[in-house]
Structure formats: structure tokens, C-alpha cells
Amino acid sequence: MVNGELIIHRLQQADSGMYQCIAENKYGAIYSSAELKILASAPTFSTNPVRLIATVGKDVSLECRPRASPKPRISWRKNDKRVQPSRRIMLLRNNTLRIINSSRSDEGSYVCRAENQFGSAELTTVLLVKEPMRVELTPVRVEVTVGESVVLSCKVTHDPSLDVSFLWLLNNQPLNTQQEGGHFEYIQTQSSTADLMIRSILLKHAGKYGCRAQTSADSVLAEAELLVRGPPGPPGVVIVEEITDTTATLSWSHGVDNHSPITTYNVQARSPVSLGWQTVKTDPDPVTGNMESAMAVELNPWVEYEFRVVATNGIGTGDPSTPSRAVRTKEAVPSVAPANVRGGNGRRHELVISWEFIILREGFLLYLSEDMNLNLAVILSLWRSPRDQVAPMFLGGTIQ
Numbered sequence: 001m002v003n004g005e006l007i008i009h010r011l012q013q014a015d016s017g018m019y020q021c022i023a024e025n026k027y028g029a030i031y032s033s034a035e036l037k038i039l040a041s042a043p044t045f046s047t048n049p050v051r052l053i054a055t056v057g058k059d060v061s062l063e064c065r066p067r068a069s070p071k072p073r074i075s076w077r078k079n080d081k082r083v084q085p086s087r088r089i090m091l092l093r094n095n096t097l098r099i100i101n102s103s104r105s106d107e108g109s110y111v112c113r114a115e116n117q118f119g120s121a122e123l124t125t126v127l128l129v130k131e132p133m134r135v136e137l138t139p140v141r142v143e144v145t146v147g148e149s150v151v152l153s154c155k156v157t158h159d160p161s162l163d164v165s166f167l168w169l170l171n172n173q174p175l176n177t178q179q180e181g182g183h184f185e186y187i188q189t190q191s192s193t194a195d196l197m198i199r200s201i202l203l204k205h206a207g208k209y210g211c212r213a214q215t216s217a218d219s220v221l222a223e224a225e226l227l228v229r230g231p232p233g234p235p236g237v238v239i240v241e242e243i244t245d246t247t248a249t250l251s252w253s254h255g256v257d258n259h260s261p262i263t264t265y266n267v268q269a270r271s272p273v274s275l276g277w278q279t280v281k282t283d284p285d286p287v288t289g290n291m292e293s294a295m296a297v298e299l300n301p302w303v304e305y306e307f308r309v310v311a312t313n314g315i316g317t318g319d320p321s322t323p324s325r326a327v328r329t330k331e332a333v334p335s336v337a338p339a340n341v342r343g344g345n346g347r348r349h350e351l352v353i354s355w356e357f358i359i360l361r362e363g364f365l366l367y368l369s370e371d372m373n374l375n376l377a378v379i380l381s382l383w384r385s386p387r388d389q390v391a392p393m394f395l396g397g398t399i400q
Helices: none
Strands: 017-025 028-036 041-044 050-055 060-062 067-069 073-078 089-091 097-099 108-116 119-130 134-138 141-145 150-157 165-170 184-190 193-198 207-214 219-229 239-243 248-251 262-270 293-296 304-313 350-356 365-368 375-381 397-399
Touching: 041 108, 050 060, 060 119, 067 108, 134 207, 134 219, 141 150, 150 207, 150 219, 165 184, 165 193, 193 207, 248 304, 262 293
Parallel strands: 041 119, 050 119, 141 219
Antiparallel strands: 017 028, 041 067, 060 097, 073 108, 089 097, 108 119, 134 150, 150 193, 165 207, 184 193, 207 219, 239 248, 248 293, 262 304, 350 375, 365 397
């Protein structure tokens, strides 16, 4: 004992037990106890014999993890012959046997033996080395038009002793046919062949398709690209660059052409007096697919407009752009004179003048009366006096 420490050299099983330290002086004593357990056991393995399947050219790790105390000695045998480490076959510090670039000659029964003074144990690993699987997905690249159908075929060459399963992917995500509205169907007529049917194709079905074939030995992925031609996407938001009384200079940006060149753009306008969106005349006419600006012409003065643009390609017409902000054309004199102006039928000192209704967009009227009378009349009193003001009477509408 040195400085209160008890040191046991060459520890043996008989040294196990309860130890007590007593410290005392003239005032009394104090006790402290400790139990010493000697753990000693023969090697054991918690796993049963292992069957490992690898493919030619892959690296293989054969594990050996016994439970033992003290630490056991480890040795490896293959088919009852001691394994000699080399550049290709290595024994790692954790007792794992590592085989680099495996070949068919590496097949066999490998035995890990663990041994200490209390006994020994062995774990057997059977290694099978198979030819690697090959997967072919055809066609590798296919172009279709919206609404058409296509079949992708996945064919596998593999060791017949192994079962193969298939997993389809779209843009690296598992393909769930239940969520695709009946557009996708798996077809497997042979154990080594799987087809994917895509019906009534939509633009969103374009992308990279993958067929992953899996066995207990390996997993191989083959990919194919599906391009879907369709009507163009919506152009970028429309900007009103300049506005006059009858024209609006517009600009926008190209949208996606969906693999078919844009041929023309259609400019549309909407106002409070129009029946929804209407195509307007443009300069130039037509607006070709390489343009990003045009002038809307023959607009009506002092009318609030919104504008949008629709693209067309060889497949069809796409969705419209986001509408522009609402803008009002500048004021201008009316472009149409009142028709069928007539007078008479007034009382004494009165002259009744009437004319036909002028449509709102010509700038004469802002509102209509509830009875929607198509004629307006203004009664002029004492019209012979040049100083008299005209006092209008509204007989079917409002004038300004």
C-alpha cells in the first residue's frame, strides 16, 4: 500500500471480493468499502453464421466482433486454410476482414476464430460473389406532345439465382401512381422486365425517369429523359410603357416555349365597357414570337384599360400573362357626331332638339337612366335671347 492506495499486481480471479479502507485517529475511525469484480469469459458471438452476397468488383467487409474478457486473439480461415493478408485482403484493427475488388475466386466459407485463456469460439461467413446486374431503360430520350402516350421499358440482366424488384422514379423521387390520376401504370410481364405506361401526357410529366433494379447483391439505376412539347407558358407581366388617346405601347418578357418555338403573340385588352377580354389591333401586325413589345392601336379616348398577352406555338395557345396595371387613355374630341338631330314640337317660346343615343365609348355619355331610353332630348327655353343659358332636361340619360 502506497499513500493509501492498494495496488494488486498480476490480478487473478481469486482477487475478486469486497475491500474496506479504514482511516482512524485518536478521535475515531471512518470506513469506506469497494467491490472488486474480475470479469473473465470465453469468447462468444451474438450472431449466427452469416451469408453475404457481393458482386464482382465490389469491396467486401467480413466482420468479427466477439465478446470476451480478456481480449481474445483473432485469426481467419477460408475453406480451412489460414487467410494470408495481402494488398487486396486486409485484416483491420477492429478484426474485420476487408477484401478489395472482389472476384469469383473469393467465394467460400470464411471462419473467424476468437480465443483466450478461458476458451474459444468461431463465426462462419459464407461469401457468394455474383456477376453485376445490368439495367437498360429505353428509349433513353423521347419527345412527345401533350395528350400522347409513351411506354418506358426497363430490362435487367442478372444472376438467375437472385430475385429482382423494380422501383420507378421521376426527378429522383419515387413515383406514386395512385396520386397521378391514372396517367401512370406499371406493367411487368416477366421477372426481368418492367414497363411504365404514361397515358395522356401533361406538361408536368416531363423530366428524368429512373428505373432502379434491386437484388440482395446490388442495386442499379438506369435513367431516361422525357421531353413534352406543349402550348407556351404565360409571358411575363405586361408593362405599359407609354399611353396616348388611342394607343398604348406595351412590353413583356418571353415565357417558356415548352419545346416548340413561339410563333405569335396576341394582345388583349379589357375595359369597364367591354365584354371581357378582347383582341386589339397592334402595330406591328402580326406580333411575331421573337418580339417583346408592340403598340395597341385604335383604342378609345378616356377609357381605362388593362392589357395582357397570350403566346401561340405550333402546338397551341398557352395561358395569358398576368394583366398590366389599369391605365386610362388620354382625352380627345368625340370621334362620332350625334345622328338624326331634329327639332320642333315645343311650346311657345320653346324649341325641342333631340338626337340619337351615342354609345358610351364615344365620350358623350357616362351613365344611362334606368329606363334605358335610346333617345335624349334637351329643351331650350327662350332660345331667341343670345344671353340666355341653356338649361338641360334629361329625358333618358345624362350628358356632360
